[in-house]
Amino acid sequence: MSDYKAVVIGGSAGSFAVVLKMLANLKPTFDLPIIICMHRLKHIRSGLVESLNVKSSKEVIEPYDKQRIEKGLIYLAPSNYHMFIEFDGTISLSTEDMNNQSRPSIDYTLSSAADAYRDKCIGIILTGANKDGAKGLKDISDKGGFTIVQDPKTADVPTMPKAALEVMKPNLILSPEQITDYLNKL
Amino acid sequence: MDAKEFLVQMKSRTGYDFCDYSSLSITRRLEKICEENGATYEQLLSKLVADKVLLAKVVEDITVNTTELFRDPEVWISLYKTMYQRLPASGPITFWHIGCSVGLETYSSLILLKEVGVLDRVRAFGTDLNPRVINVAKLGRYAYKFNSHFIKNFDEVMKNIGSSSKFEDYFDIDEKADTITVKPFLSAVPKFMQQNLVQDKVPFPYKVDVVFVRNVLIYFNDALQAKVMQMINTKMYDEGMLVLGKQELIPNRYSGQYKQLGFYHKRM
Numbered sequence: 001m002s003d004y005k006a007v008v009i010g011g012s013a014g015s016f017a018v019v020l021k022m023l024a025n026l027k028p029t030f031d032l033p034i035i036i037c038m039h040r041l042k043h044i045r046s047g048l049v050e051s052l053n054v055k056s057s058k059e060v061i062e063p064y065d066k067q068r069i070e071k072g073l074i075y076l077a078p079s080n081y082h083m084f085i086e087f088d089g090t091i092s093l094s095t096e097d098m099n100n101q102s103r104p105s106i107d108y109t110l111s112s113a114a115d116a117y118r119d120k121c122i123g124i125i126l127t128g129a130n131k132d133g134a135k136g137l138k139d140i141s142d143k144g145g146f147t148i149v150q151d152p153k154t155a156d157v158p159t160m161p162k163a164a165l166e167v168m169k170p171n172l173i174l175s176p177e178q179i180t181d182y183l184n185k186l
Numbered sequence: 187m188d189a190k191e192f193l194v195q196m197k198s199r200t201g202y203d204f205c206d207y208s209s210l211s212i213t214r215r216l217e218k219i220c221e222e223n224g225a226t227y228e229q230l231l232s233k234l235v236a237d238k239v240l241l242a243k244v245v246e247d248i249t250v251n252t253t254e255l256f257r258d259p260e261v262w263i264s265l266y267k268t269m270y271q272r273l274p275a276s277g278p279i280t281f282w283h284i285g286c287s288v289g290l291e292t293y294s295s296l297i298l299l300k301e302v303g304v305l306d307r308v309r310a311f312g313t314d315l316n317p318r319v320i321n322v323a324k325l326g327r328y329a330y331k332f333n334s335h336f337i338k339n340f341d342e343v344m345k346n347i348g349s350s351s352k353f354e355d356y357f358d359i360d361e362k363a364d365t366i367t368v369k370p371f372l373s374a375v376p377k378f379m380q381q382n383l384v385q386d387k388v389p390f391p392y393k394v395d396v397v398f399v400r401n402v403l404i405y406f407n408d409a410l411q412a413k414v415m416q417m418i419n420t421k422m423y424d425e426g427m428l429v430l431g432k433q434e435l436i437p438n439r440y441s442g443q444y445k446q447l448g449f450y451h452k453r454m
Binding site for chain 1: 432
């Protein structure tokens with residue numbers, strides 16, 4: 001596999017179905033850690049990780065603070081916490097104020113991944129209803145990481161991918177199926 | 187000057203000691219503060235020494251005060267059905283809320299204690315580094331606007347514990363003044379006190395049955411986490427119970443001394 005260290009994905013409205021399908025179709029040998037930051041609807045606090053686990057061929061976990069990032073696992077930002085990737089390869093959580101009206105904030109997760117992994121990370125922005133994540137994806141791109149934006153034409157709610165495209169030029173603009181194919185060919 | 191050096195200088199020149207905060211996360215927050223103030227670490231330091239108001243604001247920004255009534259309702263519902271049913275059957279029951287912020291979690295717990303029917307036996311202490319939040323906690327008064335989720339969380343918890351209690355049983359809402367105020371019978375119970383975990387002793391004499399330290403240890407390095415765990419262990423009864431944040435674990439060195447039971451940890 002490539003010398004990437006992780007795949008970091010951000011999404012909001014509509015992204016649950018996309019992520020679900022993506023995880024179901026990833027080839028079993030795909031072993032980069034996947035770190036997902038998804039906004040959740042206020043009234044759905046729990047159950048997300050369980051639903052993802054039903055379909056995913058890999059284990060999906062909501063990490064504890066200071067948990068080590070390992071190959072072959074999928075990390076989902078827990079509700080009501082910001083999730084950061086640290087230089088020492090661990091995840092840290094924080095309950096500080098919302099960012100872009102969101103906690104977890106995709107910008108925080110992606111920007112921390114840009115700092116920690118620099119050009120060794122793949123950042124992906126999916127469908128969503130606000131602009132959180134745009135700055136974070138730009139940070140990944142600025143550090144030489146590989147960036148993918150879901151084609152707004154294929155997005156349930158195109159606001160988030162469009163916001164990313166306004167501030168940066170990703171390596172690829174793809175449909176959800178193409179994103180999965182791309183990852184499977186790494 | 188880097189963040190580490192800044193914190194050492196801040197300690198010696200302002201008395202605020204954040205040297206043992208988790209370095210990556212505090213560096214991140216300090217960089218944000220510098221950016222917002224358009225200042226380097228050196229410039230920020232000189233401003234802090236000269237400007238008490240700015241110092242208070244920076245302390246506020248470094249420490250995280252986010253909290254809400256019945257934050258993570260599923261946790262409180264589970265605690266009600268488990269931990270709150272296993273409290274000492276007689277005599278005083280002592281609660282300590284570490285890093286209590288504006289007191290909403292202390293009041294959440296007191297509401298459940300009232301629901302369990304033991305409120306008259308409860309001593310509750312809330313401690314925090316930040317004097318501003320301690321004063322808000324003592325008043326028990328919060329903005330009404332933007333806090334409608336308090337009522338939603340409250341209703342969700344009451345529904346799931348089979349209680350018919352109403353929000354108005356515990357709070358006075360004044361829409362005109364934009365306030366939610368804890369009713370006097372409840373706000374009279376807890377004692378809120380300033381405590382700096384780095385240097386101060388525990389500011390009350392009693393041993394404690396239950397300690398809440400939710401989303402506090404995540405901001406500390408290993409050394410300060412150990413210090414706080416030591417402080418907790420010294421104050422806590424042998425059968426004591428500890429509640430951490432939803433995504434926190436007992437720090438490694440102490441994990442053998444506690445048994446996790448759902449959302450709380452029982453001392454062994």
